[in-house]
Amino acid sequence: MGTQEPTFTGWLGHNPASTKGNMKWETFTPKPFTDDDIEIKISHCGICGSDLHTLRSGWGKSLYPVCVGHEIVGRAVRVGKKAGERRGVKVGDRVGVGAQNGSCLKADCDDCSEGMENYCRKATGTYNSKYPDGSKSYGGYATHHRATSNFVFKIPDALSSADAAPMLCGGVTVYSPLRQNECGPGKKVGIVGVGGLGHFGVLFAKALGADRVVGISRSATKKEDVLKLGADAYIATSEDKNWSRVHSRTLDLIVCTVSSPDMPIEKYLHLLRRGGKFIQVGAPEDKLPALGAFALIGKGCSIGGSNIGSPAEIQEMLEFAAEKGIKPWIQEVPMKDANKAIVDMEAGKARYRIVLVNEEGARL
The missing domain is CATH 3.90.180.10 (Medium-chain alcohol dehydrogenases, catalytic domain)
Structure with missing residues (x-):
């Protein structure tokens, strides 16, 4: 049979x-x-x-x-x-x-x-x-x-x-770009959007040994949670005054989990140090926001993407x-x-x- x-x-x-x-x-x-x-x-x-x-x-x-x-x-x-x-x-x-x-x-x-x-x-x-x-x-x-x-x-x-x-999607979606971009000792990492993907980003960045991990979200409502997850600092973009200038050139790598067509991508790039990388993993249903060329040219940073793992x-x-x-x-x-x-x-x-x-x- x-x-x-x-x-x-x-x-x-x-x-x-x-x-x-x-x-x-x-x-x-x-x-x-x-x-x-x-x-x-x-x-x-x-x-x-x-x-x-x-x-x-x-x-x-x-x-x-x-x-x-x-x-x-x-x-x-x-x-x-x-x-x-x-x-x-x-x-x-x-x-x-x-x-x-x-x-x-x-x-x-x-x-x-x-x-x-x-x-x-x-x-x-x-x-x-x-x-x-x-x-x-x-x-x-x-x-x-x-x-x-x-x-x-x-x-x-x-x-x-x-x-x-x-972990089989949400986890590896952030683990892969962190590993591919050598997250570890000596690196300062930002995670944009602290939801299902972003909270994994904080967990894995810390476990991989990054010197500093910063959670980045619109409001401060998740700040306490993000610090409990292991982040060293938190930026609330709709509440912290002049956040992109105050934290300018402080990060080597940003992994962005946000799926929004109106995120302040150019201000996120302000946070990168010379040669820094901004990796997009969130997939909005509309186009990403426009940005000026000098946001990249000014310090030789780059934008990339990553697809699951x-x-x-x-x-x-x-x-x-x-x-x-x-x-x-x-x-x-x-x-x-x-x-x-x-x-x-x-x-x-x-x-x-x-x-x-x-x-x-x-x-x-």
Whole structure:
């Protein structure tokens, strides 16, 4: 007898009004299972800002119906032969999946061959995307997830599933640019936007050994939290007088997690020292603000971007977080309350990452 296909059920968004709490609990058909796949019974799934952008078609028309969620942790319940050999995963192992579920993996692809699969032009997103066979990808607000093995990660024993889940996108989105830009002793680092991504930025920058970490946000409402997370200082851009001049040329690196088209980017650049770098990771639905050329020319600073993280960086980050005891600030919410959770996320109530808990999967 062949293996019986499980029923996949999850929260499906059918239109942009889904962000108002209108997702529906329905069945869906996952990608066909192959020898290179791992099937996961989901226990936890973090809520990411990308979920909201996708549910409302903020980055372009979504492939409705969509099941979002790309911070997935659970137990492997089915492992293809090639998948087991490639990843060392067996049935029963605790594993996770981030924002990417496939890439071309071809030798002539500069990105894949150099271990930077997250930049592959033929990448498949964990949800709202298409696999090479034309089947659609569905995310983790669900009972199960089926994933290509190259993008499945073993969760270290020292990390709880609830803590590990938001690291798989939110965590690595800031960990990658911090590592790529040599955050560590001797560096002074600013984190713009102290929410789900930004709070990870503070945690990781401190754990990587930066000399000074500065949280930067509009108001002072999060100042106490940010200092508790380990930041050395805090700048409230709407309240601190002449903040860009007072703190001019004090930072080597800024990682910006803000997804706003009206952020004061030119003033952020004032904070950089000569040769400093400003790395954008937040993805607004509109264009970034304009800036004058002399904001860059005047001190030889540069602007760059970073896209999630490579598979190697994700595994490194998980092991680093386990070693250093990184503990994100999360709120656990039952999977059945996903509609309310995304409404709360949209309203800015998360402190600082909401994690959905599938109680049946969590018992495994």
